[in-house]
Amino acid sequence: MNPRFGLKKALYSEKLAPYLFVSPFILAFLVFFLYPACSTAIMSFQEVQGLNSSNFIGLDNYKRLFDVHFYNALKTNTIYTILSLMLLIPVPILFAVLLNSKLTKGRTFFKSVIFIPALTSVIVAGVSFRLMFGESDTALINAVLGKLGIPPQNWMLNYGTGMMLMVILGTWRAAGINMVYYLAGLQSIPEELYESAEIDGASGWTKFSSITLPLLKPIVIYTLTIGIFEGYRMFGESYVFWNEGMPGDIGLTIVRYIYQQAFQRNDLGMGSAIGIVLLTIVLAINLIQLKLFGLFKKDGD
Amino acid sequence: MSEAVRKKLTTAVIITFFILVCFIVLFPLYYMFMASFKDSRELFRNGMDLRLIPGMMSLDNYKLLFSDKSVYLYWYRNSLLITGLYTVCSLFLSSLVGYGLGAYVFKGKNLIFTFVLFVMMVPLEILMLPLYKLIVNMGIINTYSGVILPFVVSPMAVFFFRQYVSGISKDFMDAGRMDGCTEFGIFFRVMAPLMRPAFGAMGILLAMQNWNSFIWPLIVLRTNTMFTIPIGLSALMTPYGNNYDMLISGAVLAIIPIIVLFLLNQKAFISGLATGGVKG
Numbered sequence: 001m002n003p004r005f006g007l008k009k010a011l012y013s014e015k016l017a018p019y020l021f022v023s024p025f026i027l028a029f030l031v032f033f034l035y036p037a038c039s040t041a042i043m044s045f046q047e048v049q050g051l052n053s054s055n056f057i058g059l060d061n062y063k064r065l066f067d068v069h070f071y072n073a074l075k076t077n078t079i080y081t082i083l084s085l086m087l088l089i090p091v092p093i094l095f096a097v098l099l100n101s102k103l104t105k106g107r108t109f110f111k112s113v114i115f116i117p118a119l120t121s122v123i124v125a126g127v128s129f130r131l132m133f134g135e136s137d138t139a140l141i142n143a144v145l146g147k148l149g150i151p152p153q154n155w156m157l158n159y160g161t162g163m164m165l166m167v168i169l170g171t172w173r174a175a176g177i178n179m180v181y182y183l184a185g186l187q188s189i190p191e192e193l194y195e196s197a198e199i200d201g202a203s204g205w206t207k208f209s210s211i212t213l214p215l216l217k218p219i220v221i222y223t224l225t226i227g228i229f230e231g232y233r234m235f236g237e238s239y240v241f242w243n244e245g246m247p248g249d250i251g252l253t254i255v256r257y258i259y260q261q262a263f264q265r266n267d268l269g270m271g272s273a274i275g276i277v278l279l280t281i282v283l284a285i286n287l288i289q290l291k292l293f294g295l296f297k298k299d300g301d
Numbered sequence: 302m303s304e305a306v307r308k309k310l311t312t313a314v315i316i317t318f319f320i321l322v323c324f325i326v327l328f329p330l331y332y333m334f335m336a337s338f339k340d341s342r343e344l345f346r347n348g349m350d351l352r353l354i355p356g357m358m359s360l361d362n363y364k365l366l367f368s369d370k371s372v373y374l375y376w377y378r379n380s381l382l383i384t385g386l387y388t389v390c391s392l393f394l395s396s397l398v399g400y401g402l403g404a405y406v407f408k409g410k411n412l413i414f415t416f417v418l419f420v421m422m423v424p425l426e427i428l429m430l431p432l433y434k435l436i437v438n439m440g441i442i443n444t445y446s447g448v449i450l451p452f453v454v455s456p457m458a459v460f461f462f463r464q465y466v467s468g469i470s471k472d473f474m475d476a477g478r479m480d481g482c483t484e485f486g487i488f489f490r491v492m493a494p495l496m497r498p499a500f501g502a503m504g505i506l507l508a509m510q511n512w513n514s515f516i517w518p519l520i521v522l523r524t525n526t527m528f529t530i531p532i533g534l535s536a537l538m539t540p541y542g543n544n545y546d547m548l549i550s551g552a553v554l555a556i557i558p559i560i561v562l563f564l565l566n567q568k569a570f571i572s573g574l575a576t577g578g579v580k581g
Contacts, residue, residue, distance in 0.1 A: 014405065017484030021401025022413055024394040028454040032432065033420055039431035052438075098319070103312045106319075112567055113323045116330070119559045121513035123531040124552040128333035130538070131344075131549070140332070172329065177574065184575035233424040236515050243538050255426045255516070263520065268430050275427035282424055 043272035054269070061273035070274070072249035073257045080166055080253070081231025087171045088178055088227055089220060095175070096182035097212065111183070115176035122173065126240030129169050130156075156241055162250040166237040174230070178223050185219040186212070221293050228285050232278065235259070254278050330556070337362050337553045341546030362550035373551055375526045376533040379445075380512060380555075383529060387449045388508045392500055394454050399462020400488055400496075404474065414463070420456040426516065433520055447521040448529075458503050461573070465499040466492070502573030505566050512559055530555040 010016040044061055046054040095114060099107050117125065132140045137152035146152065155161045189212065197207050235255040242251040252260075254274060262271030336344060338358040366373040402414055432451050433442075441447040473495065477487035493500075515531050522528050528536065534551055537544040563570055 011483035011485055014484065015407065018401045018405035018407040018410070020485075021397050021405070021488070025398040025413065025417065025454050025459060028394075028451075029416055029420065032435075032451040033423075033428065036428040036431035036435065037423075039434070040427055043430065095322070098315050101315070103308060104315050104319070105312060106316070108567075110319045110323060111571075112563075114326055115570070116560070116563070117326060119509060119513075119563055120330070120556055121515065121531045123515060123535050124513075124555050125329060127534065127538075127548055127552040128329040128336075131336060131545070132329065132332060172326070176326075180571055180574050229422075229424065233426050235426065239515075239535065240538070243535055255424075258426060258429070259516075262430050262433075268434075271430050275430065278424060279427045283422070286422060 040272045040275050043269055044276045046269045046272075048268040048272075057269070061269050062277075064270060065273050065277065069249060069252065070257065070277075073252045073254045076163070076249070076251070077232050077234065077253050079163060080170070080234060080237075081228055083163070083167045084170050084174070084231055085224065085227045087167070088174055089223060091171075092175050092178035092182050092223070093216065093220075095179045096186055097208065099179075100183060100186045111179070114179055117173045118176045120173065122169065122236030123240050125173060126169060126237070129165060130241065133165060157247055157250070159248070159250050162241065162246075165241055166234070166251065169240070170230075170234065170237050174227075181219050181223055182216065185216050189215045221289070225286060225289060228289075229282060232282055232285075254281075333549060334553055337550045344545050344549070362546040363554075365547055366550055366554065371547070372525050372528075372533065373547065373554075376528050376530045376551075377554070379522075379527060380529040381558075383445050383448055383518075384508050384511045386445060387453065387511045388504055390449065390453050391455050391458060391507050392504050395458035395503070396462045396493070396496065396500065397488070398454060399459045400466050400492060402459070403463040403466030404469075404471070404492070417456045417459050417463075421460065425452070429517070429520060432517075436521060442521060443523040443527050444521075448518050452517070455507060458507060461503050462496070462499055465496060469495055498569070498572075501566065502569040505562060505569050506573040508562065509559055509570075 010020060043054070045056055045058060047057045048054040098104055099111055133155040134142070135154045136142065137146055142152035153161055155165055193211050194207055197211060233255055234253050238251040238253050238256050246252065258271045258274045261267045261274065338360070340357065340359065341362060365371060402410060436442050436447045441450065469492065473491050474487050477491040482490060513531065518529050518532050522532055530551065534548060534555070537548045
């Protein structure tokens with residue numbers, strides 16, 4: 001068959017053309033997703049020497065994995081995720097509800113300003129945070145504390161304050177994004193619901209707790225899911241404060257640990273094993289959540 | 302208290318609250334901007350201290366970025382080129398796929414869409430190591446293609462375009478067919494123009510993500526003159542703080558393009574984000 005005839009036929013065919021349209025994804029999926037995913041799984045059972053030679057060592061990487069450093073990384077990610085979510089759900093809801101109220105003037109302006117941090121890279125924003133939380137007693141935050149009679153802190157050298165830095169930076173950048181999600185959710189709530197509640201004499205709080213919050217539930221779940229996902233893959237927030245290494249394991253996160261093992265110690269097998277554990281954690285949490293919130297039911301969307 | 306007075310009072314409280322919020326939100330950026338005009342030795346010694354407007358302001362830190370020895374201009378060029386190339390290629394490929402999934406009924410469609418959603422659910426960090434090996438073996442380590450290629454078909458963009466195309470009437474496609482267009486002709490001549498708002502929203506979002514992307518370029522880009530801005534700046538961050546002059550003025554200049562883009566296209570930013578996210 002003439003190949004040009006074949007191509008021409010495909011271009012006119014409603015049956016064949018869709019496969020051509022989706023082919024970039026299929027190709028990218030096979031080469032840049034499926035193959036690497038299998039490759040990670042295999043490498044996690046190997047000792048990898050250089051880029052092209054390796055031998056199987058069974059579960060050794062996984063056995064080595066469960067040491068104190070990994071637990072520290074896991075703990076840091078878990079605490080980080082919980083703390084950020086404690087801020088990243090209520091605060092954006094508050095912003096969105098107030099910005100959705102007709103009483104508020106200058107809504108577009110406030111919305112834009114609150115979104116601006118989301119535009120900055122974690123590294124660029126981190127420069128500013130590193131300066132503000134400098135260790136000298138004249139650096140901004142220490143100077144303010146000094147006025148209050150609190151001694152200067154060495155922010156990046158303590159686990160607690162280090163965690164605080166990461167949470168503040170992460171929350172500062174993500175709050176505006178969540179606010180946009182909640183605003184979109186609020187706009188889809190029909191005005192009549194509030195009107196009829198008002199006729200029944202419902203107070204502002206009753207309206208919020210019995211109309212707004214239940215109807216925002218899908219978006220709360222969405223931001224919760226994204227928050228957990230982002231929390232367990234956090235890297236930049238740690239890297240910007242401790243790019244050259246850290247005292248103890250302050251700021252050691254799971255992805256940081258992968259990076260350290262694979263690219264600084266050249267142990268790709270170990271790095272892969274950590275990656276597989278990370279994948280398991282993220283997927284497990286996602287599945288539990290989907291199950292808990294009944295999102296497997298078709299009418300959920 | 303009358304109803305009108307109470308409303309006015311509530312409004313005043315809310316606005317005061319938001320002015321305070323805006324102050325907190327913008328403070329780190331304002332702080333960095335002001336610090337960028339400070340003398341670097343003083344900056345290192347005293348941080349920014351409590352004077353929010355520095356006593357002496359100079360452009361020395363910025364001059365440093367444009368001096369002969371500086372590699373900052375390379376970083377800026379790399380960032381602009383990588384973001385530009387990535388955004389154009391990704392918009393093209395992702396819109397083709399999203400269109401295919403949204404506009405046609407065909408065997409395997411649901412399976413492919415499930416894969417799109419699955420890729421969105423897997424943290425890319427677990428693929429870094431084999432991808433790194435792959436990029437080395439393909440000989441594109443330390444190149445723009447190495448940064449762009451693995452993530453050029455963006456599942457988020459595919460998802461977004463699919464949603465958008467599902468909302469466009471299929472009558473347009475039939476009209477194209479009557480006029481003798483090929484299926485690709487229909488896409489380029491009929492549907493793509495109708496998808497313009499989607500291209501706008503997604504283009505801006507992809508550009509923003511790519512301009513700020515960090516971990517993958519950190520792995521792929523190896524030589525100083527190939528770095529993008531975030532990678533270059535992170536390399537300047539030593540524990541001794543002796544690069545604060547370049548670091549801080551470089552960071553300020555890095556934010557400007559994306560802020561300008563945002564101020565010109567706020568609606569597209571917000572709608573892209575809201576549609577791509579909430580319906581997920």
